[in-house]
């Protein structure tokens with residue numbers, strides 16, 4: 001079976017749809033002017049929150065804000081700091097959209113909701129795990145190694161506070177104004193993974209359904225992927241929406257050419 005440049009090998013996928021690369025004029029996440037650090041948007045109204053492990057994006061529409069993912073426990077502080085730097089009050093955060101129940105994406109959600117009053121949105125499968133502060137993936141590692149991995153990550157990343165979503169999202173659901181995102185069920189990395197698509201501006205928030213490295217993207221793969229075949233199908237489905245900009249959970253922004 002022929003493997004495409006994007007790592008697709010599902011029989012239904014004949015070839016990768018596009019060549020994908022970093023934009024050469026990609027702005028830096030922040031610029032320093034003397035003692036003042038100015039955070040630059042990736043595109044107007046879309047910021048990558050500095051200083052968090054898994055990428056977390058702040059969306060700004062006038063005075064209304066939303067975040068895609070909330071980082072590890074304590075990452076809420078970085079989100080609040082960025083909001084402050086941009087001149088927003090905590091109450092301006094309307095929504096916390098969570099892609100999946102991994103601790104590096106939902107760990108800061110409970111504290112961020114408590115600090116802002118924002119509503120938390122997630123898919124059904126991941127939402128149930130978030131409420132129990134557990135994860136949904138069946139990790140493809142032998143038992144003792146998996147246990148060592150879990151103990152280490154709990155030790156390193158602190159306790160995760162559970163978060164019960166205020167609303168469960170369905171696949172294809174159009175989310176309310178002001179940000180006009182569409183929720184997409186994109187399983188593979190985890191069984192209930194959700195991505196978010198801004199159809200007007202063609203920006204895809206792909207979470208961990210894809211990752212980027214050195215200007216290339218790949219569907220989620222390897223030991224931290226629940227189902228690689230599903231991940232490839234989900235990546236393909238998202239690319240058929242013709243995103244112009246893909247923002248992933250780990251890696252740099254990708255402009256689709």
Ligand SMILES: [Zn+2]
Pocket residue numbers: 054102104105208249250
């Ligand atoms: Zn992640």
